[in-house]
Amino acid sequence: MNEPRAVSSTDVKSCCATLYASDWARLLLGETFHPGGLVLTKRLGELLGLGPDDRVLDVASGIGTSAIFLAERFGCSVVGIDYGDVEVRTATEKAREAGVVDWVRFERGDAERLPFADATADVVICECAFCTFPDKAAAAREFARVLRPGGRVGLSDLTRSGPMPSELQTLLGWLACLGDARPVEEYVTYLVEAGFSRPTVEEHPESLRNLVREIRGKLIGAEVLAKLGKLPIPIADFRQAKELAKVASAAVEEGRFGYSLLIARRQ
Numbered sequence: 001m002n003e004p005r006a007v008s009s010t011d012v013k014s015c016c017a018t019l020y021a022s023d024w025a026r027l028l029l030g031e032t033f034h035p036g037g038l039v040l041t042k043r044l045g046e047l048l049g050l051g052p053d054d055r056v057l058d059v060a061s062g063i064g065t066s067a068i069f070l071a072e073r074f075g076c077s078v079v080g081i082d083y084g085d086v087e088v089r090t091a092t093e094k095a096r097e098a099g100v101v102d103w104v105r106f107e108r109g110d111a112e113r114l115p116f117a118d119a120t121a122d123v124v125i126c127e128c129a130f131c132t133f134p135d136k137a138a139a140a141r142e143f144a145r146v147l148r149p150g151g152r153v154g155l156s157d158l159t160r161s162g163p164m165p166s167e168l169q170t171l172l173g174w175l176a177c178l179g180d181a182r183p184v185e186e187y188v189t190y191l192v193e194a195g196f197s198r199p200t201v202e203e204h205p206e207s208l209r210n211l212v213r214e215i216r217g218k219l220i221g222a223e224v225l226a227k228l229g230k231l232p233i234p235i236a237d238f239r240q241a242k243e244l245a246k247v248a249s250a251a252v253e254e255g256r257f258g259y260s261l262l263i264a265r266r267q
Helices: 009-020 023-029 037-048 065-074 085-098 136-146 171-175 184-194 205-227 235-253
Strands: 055-059 077-082 104-108 121-127 147-160 200-203 257-265
Touching: 037 065, 037 121, 037 147, 037 200, 037 257, 055 065, 055 136, 065 077, 065 085, 065 104, 065 121, 077 085, 085 104, 121 136, 136 147, 136 184, 147 184, 184 257, 205 235, 205 257, 235 257
Parallel strands: 055 077, 055 121, 077 104, 121 147
Antiparallel strands: 147 257, 200 257
16 A cells, blocks of 8 residues: 655645635535535634724635625625635635625735734634644744734634544645644644633534535535536546545544634734
Protein backbone atom coordinates (compact mmCIF):
# COMPACT_ATOMS: atom_id res chain seq x y z
CA MET A 1 0.00 0.00 0.00
CA ASN A 2 1.33 3.47 -0.89
CA GLU A 3 2.29 5.74 1.98
CA PRO A 4 0.30 9.03 2.18
CA ARG A 5 2.41 11.72 0.56
CA ALA A 6 3.52 14.70 2.58
CA VAL A 7 1.36 17.80 2.22
CA SER A 8 3.28 21.03 1.74
CA SER A 9 2.10 24.52 2.60
CA THR A 10 2.17 25.49 -1.06
CA ASP A 11 0.15 22.40 -2.01
CA VAL A 12 -2.57 23.18 0.49
CA LYS A 13 -2.97 26.89 -0.22
CA SER A 14 -2.87 26.59 -4.00
CA CYS A 15 -4.97 23.46 -4.26
CA CYS A 16 -7.56 24.68 -1.76
CA ALA A 17 -8.04 27.80 -3.85
CA THR A 18 -8.37 25.75 -7.03
CA LEU A 19 -10.69 23.14 -5.55
CA TYR A 20 -13.04 25.58 -3.86
CA ALA A 21 -13.45 27.44 -7.16
CA SER A 22 -14.32 24.22 -9.00
CA ASP A 23 -17.55 22.61 -10.13
CA TRP A 24 -16.79 19.82 -7.65
CA ALA A 25 -17.06 22.22 -4.71
CA ARG A 26 -20.29 23.76 -5.98
CA LEU A 27 -21.75 20.32 -6.61
CA LEU A 28 -20.94 18.77 -3.24
CA LEU A 29 -20.77 21.70 -0.83
CA GLY A 30 -23.32 24.14 -2.22
CA GLU A 31 -23.01 27.89 -1.65
CA THR A 32 -21.86 28.00 1.97
CA PHE A 33 -19.06 25.38 1.82
CA HIS A 34 -19.42 24.34 5.47
CA PRO A 35 -21.58 22.16 7.73
CA GLY A 36 -24.77 23.77 8.98
CA GLY A 37 -24.87 26.33 6.18
CA LEU A 38 -26.23 29.76 6.99
CA VAL A 39 -28.03 28.42 10.06
CA LEU A 40 -24.68 28.01 11.81
CA THR A 41 -23.38 31.25 10.29
CA LYS A 42 -26.32 33.01 11.94
CA ARG A 43 -25.59 31.22 15.21
CA LEU A 44 -21.96 32.32 15.02
CA GLY A 45 -23.07 35.92 14.50
CA GLU A 46 -25.40 35.69 17.49
CA LEU A 47 -22.70 34.27 19.76
CA LEU A 48 -20.38 37.09 18.67
CA GLY A 49 -23.06 39.67 19.34
CA LEU A 50 -22.66 41.25 15.90
CA GLY A 51 -24.22 44.66 15.33
CA PRO A 52 -24.17 47.65 12.96
CA ASP A 53 -21.09 49.19 14.58
CA ASP A 54 -18.89 46.13 14.06
CA ARG A 55 -16.12 45.94 11.48
CA VAL A 56 -15.87 42.24 10.62
CA LEU A 57 -13.04 40.41 8.87
CA ASP A 58 -14.16 37.12 7.28
CA VAL A 59 -11.02 35.03 6.77
CA ALA A 60 -11.22 32.43 3.99
CA SER A 61 -14.45 34.01 2.80
CA GLY A 62 -14.81 31.86 -0.31
CA ILE A 63 -17.46 33.07 -2.73
CA GLY A 64 -18.81 35.51 -0.16
CA THR A 65 -22.05 33.84 0.90
CA SER A 66 -21.46 34.17 4.65
CA ALA A 67 -20.03 37.70 4.47
CA ILE A 68 -23.02 38.98 2.53
CA PHE A 69 -25.43 37.16 4.84
CA LEU A 70 -23.84 38.58 8.00
CA ALA A 71 -23.95 42.13 6.63
CA GLU A 72 -27.60 41.78 5.66
CA ARG A 73 -28.63 40.00 8.86
CA PHE A 74 -26.69 42.01 11.46
CA GLY A 75 -25.98 45.30 9.68
CA CYS A 76 -22.20 45.05 10.17
CA SER A 77 -19.55 46.00 7.61
CA VAL A 78 -17.53 43.03 6.35
CA VAL A 79 -14.24 42.58 4.55
CA GLY A 80 -13.76 39.08 3.17
CA ILE A 81 -10.27 37.77 2.46
CA ASP A 82 -9.50 34.66 0.44
CA TYR A 83 -6.40 33.07 -1.09
CA GLY A 84 -8.09 32.43 -4.43
CA ASP A 85 -8.47 35.05 -7.16
CA VAL A 86 -11.55 33.33 -8.59
CA GLU A 87 -13.28 33.32 -5.20
CA VAL A 88 -12.57 37.02 -4.69
CA ARG A 89 -13.93 37.93 -8.13
CA THR A 90 -17.01 35.76 -7.65
CA ALA A 91 -17.68 37.15 -4.17
CA THR A 92 -17.30 40.72 -5.42
CA GLU A 93 -19.84 40.11 -8.15
CA LYS A 94 -22.24 38.49 -5.66
CA ALA A 95 -21.95 41.55 -3.39
CA ARG A 96 -22.70 43.81 -6.34
CA GLU A 97 -25.76 41.75 -7.28
CA ALA A 98 -26.96 41.82 -3.66
CA GLY A 99 -26.56 45.60 -3.49
CA VAL A 100 -24.22 45.52 -0.49
CA VAL A 101 -20.98 46.86 -1.98
CA ASP A 102 -21.10 49.89 0.34
CA TRP A 103 -20.45 47.70 3.37
CA VAL A 104 -19.11 44.40 1.99
CA ARG A 105 -15.91 44.01 -0.02
CA PHE A 106 -13.43 41.25 -0.80
CA GLU A 107 -9.65 41.11 -1.14
CA ARG A 108 -7.09 38.45 -1.92
CA GLY A 109 -4.78 37.55 0.95
CA ASP A 110 -3.19 34.88 3.13
CA ALA A 111 -4.64 34.05 6.56
CA GLU A 112 -1.12 33.62 7.91
CA ARG A 113 -0.10 37.14 6.75
CA LEU A 114 -3.25 39.25 6.78
CA PRO A 115 -2.94 42.45 4.71
CA PHE A 116 -4.44 44.69 7.41
CA ALA A 117 -3.02 47.06 10.01
CA ASP A 118 -2.95 46.27 13.72
CA ALA A 119 -6.17 46.71 15.74
CA THR A 120 -8.38 47.60 12.77
CA ALA A 121 -11.18 45.02 13.18
CA ASP A 122 -13.81 44.43 15.84
CA VAL A 123 -14.52 40.81 14.89
CA VAL A 124 -12.72 38.05 13.00
CA ILE A 125 -14.65 35.03 11.79
CA CYS A 126 -13.33 31.92 10.06
CA GLU A 127 -15.69 29.15 9.00
CA CYS A 128 -14.48 25.60 8.33
CA ALA A 129 -11.06 26.78 7.15
CA PHE A 130 -8.79 27.17 10.19
CA CYS A 131 -8.16 23.41 10.16
CA THR A 132 -6.75 23.67 6.62
CA PHE A 133 -4.20 26.40 7.39
CA PRO A 134 -0.68 24.93 7.33
CA ASP A 135 0.53 27.26 10.14
CA LYS A 136 -2.42 27.51 12.50
CA ALA A 137 -0.42 29.26 15.23
CA ALA A 138 0.56 32.02 12.78
CA ALA A 139 -3.06 32.43 11.66
CA ALA A 140 -4.26 32.71 15.27
CA ARG A 141 -1.61 35.36 15.97
CA GLU A 142 -2.72 37.28 12.89
CA PHE A 143 -6.33 37.17 14.09
CA ALA A 144 -5.22 38.69 17.40
CA ARG A 145 -3.00 41.29 15.72
CA VAL A 146 -5.72 42.78 13.50
CA LEU A 147 -8.30 42.87 16.31
CA ARG A 148 -8.66 45.82 18.63
CA PRO A 149 -8.30 45.07 22.37
CA GLY A 150 -11.49 43.34 23.45
CA GLY A 151 -12.28 42.31 19.88
CA ARG A 152 -13.91 38.94 19.27
CA VAL A 153 -12.97 35.92 17.22
CA GLY A 154 -15.40 33.24 16.08
CA LEU A 155 -14.35 29.93 14.54
CA SER A 156 -16.53 27.15 13.24
CA ASP A 157 -14.52 24.08 12.39
CA LEU A 158 -14.11 20.35 12.20
CA THR A 159 -12.71 18.59 15.24
CA ARG A 160 -11.48 15.06 15.74
CA SER A 161 -10.87 12.69 18.59
CA GLY A 162 -8.52 9.76 18.29
CA PRO A 163 -6.15 8.94 15.42
CA MET A 164 -6.74 10.11 11.87
CA PRO A 165 -7.71 7.34 9.40
CA SER A 166 -4.75 6.87 7.05
CA GLU A 167 -6.99 7.27 4.00
CA LEU A 168 -7.68 10.87 5.05
CA GLN A 169 -4.00 11.81 5.51
CA THR A 170 -3.76 12.87 1.88
CA LEU A 171 -4.02 16.13 -0.01
CA LEU A 172 -7.62 15.30 -0.94
CA GLY A 173 -8.42 14.56 2.68
CA TRP A 174 -6.87 17.87 3.71
CA LEU A 175 -8.80 19.76 1.04
CA ALA A 176 -12.00 18.15 2.29
CA CYS A 177 -11.26 19.83 5.66
CA LEU A 178 -10.57 16.44 7.24
CA GLY A 179 -6.86 15.78 6.76
CA ASP A 180 -5.67 18.21 9.42
CA ALA A 181 -8.71 18.51 11.70
CA ARG A 182 -7.53 18.74 15.32
CA PRO A 183 -9.01 18.01 18.74
CA VAL A 184 -10.99 21.01 19.95
CA GLU A 185 -8.53 21.59 22.80
CA GLU A 186 -5.79 22.20 20.24
CA TYR A 187 -7.85 24.98 18.67
CA VAL A 188 -8.38 26.38 22.15
CA THR A 189 -4.64 26.31 22.75
CA TYR A 190 -3.85 28.10 19.48
CA LEU A 191 -6.21 30.91 20.43
CA VAL A 192 -5.09 31.22 24.05
CA GLU A 193 -1.41 31.26 23.10
CA ALA A 194 -2.16 33.97 20.51
CA GLY A 195 -3.55 36.24 23.23
CA PHE A 196 -7.24 35.37 23.41
CA SER A 197 -9.34 34.49 26.44
CA ARG A 198 -10.19 30.81 26.82
CA PRO A 199 -12.88 30.23 24.18
CA THR A 200 -16.39 29.06 24.83
CA VAL A 201 -17.18 25.99 22.74
CA GLU A 202 -20.54 24.98 21.30
CA GLU A 203 -20.71 21.58 19.61
CA HIS A 204 -22.81 20.82 16.51
CA PRO A 205 -21.96 17.26 15.44
CA GLU A 206 -25.34 16.81 13.74
CA SER A 207 -24.41 19.46 11.16
CA LEU A 208 -21.39 17.45 10.07
CA ARG A 209 -23.31 14.18 9.96
CA ASN A 210 -25.97 15.77 7.77
CA LEU A 211 -23.41 17.27 5.39
CA VAL A 212 -21.53 13.98 4.93
CA ARG A 213 -24.78 12.15 4.20
CA GLU A 214 -25.75 14.81 1.66
CA ILE A 215 -22.35 14.59 -0.04
CA ARG A 216 -22.56 10.79 -0.39
CA GLY A 217 -26.00 11.13 -1.93
CA LYS A 218 -24.84 13.86 -4.32
CA LEU A 219 -21.85 11.75 -5.39
CA ILE A 220 -24.14 8.91 -6.44
CA GLY A 221 -26.36 11.21 -8.48
CA ALA A 222 -23.40 13.05 -10.01
CA GLU A 223 -21.70 9.81 -11.03
CA VAL A 224 -24.82 8.75 -12.93
CA LEU A 225 -24.87 12.09 -14.75
CA ALA A 226 -21.16 11.79 -15.56
CA LYS A 227 -21.66 8.31 -17.03
CA LEU A 228 -24.45 9.72 -19.19
CA GLY A 229 -22.10 12.44 -20.41
CA LYS A 230 -24.10 15.20 -18.73
CA LEU A 231 -21.44 16.19 -16.21
CA PRO A 232 -17.87 16.99 -17.36
CA ILE A 233 -16.06 15.21 -14.50
CA PRO A 234 -13.86 12.13 -15.14
CA ILE A 235 -15.41 8.90 -13.87
CA ALA A 236 -12.10 7.93 -12.27
CA ASP A 237 -12.37 10.91 -9.93
CA PHE A 238 -15.57 9.51 -8.46
CA ARG A 239 -13.89 6.34 -7.20
CA GLN A 240 -11.46 8.31 -5.07
CA ALA A 241 -14.12 10.76 -3.91
CA LYS A 242 -16.56 7.98 -2.97
CA GLU A 243 -13.89 6.11 -1.01
CA LEU A 244 -12.97 9.29 0.86
CA ALA A 245 -16.64 9.96 1.59
CA LYS A 246 -17.16 6.38 2.81
CA VAL A 247 -14.22 6.54 5.23
CA ALA A 248 -15.22 10.02 6.42
CA SER A 249 -18.83 8.95 6.94
CA ALA A 250 -17.81 5.98 9.07
CA ALA A 251 -15.50 8.17 11.16
CA VAL A 252 -18.24 10.76 11.69
CA GLU A 253 -20.81 8.15 12.71
CA GLU A 254 -18.28 6.70 15.17
CA GLY A 255 -17.86 10.14 16.73
CA ARG A 256 -14.26 10.53 15.61
CA PHE A 257 -15.10 13.79 13.86
CA GLY A 258 -17.27 16.61 15.13
CA TYR A 259 -18.06 20.24 14.41
CA SER A 260 -17.74 23.10 16.89
CA LEU A 261 -18.12 26.85 17.22
CA LEU A 262 -15.45 28.64 19.31
CA ILE A 263 -15.83 32.20 20.58
CA ALA A 264 -13.08 34.20 22.35
CA ARG A 265 -11.98 37.77 23.09
CA ARG A 266 -8.63 39.40 22.45
CA GLN A 267 -7.10 40.26 25.80
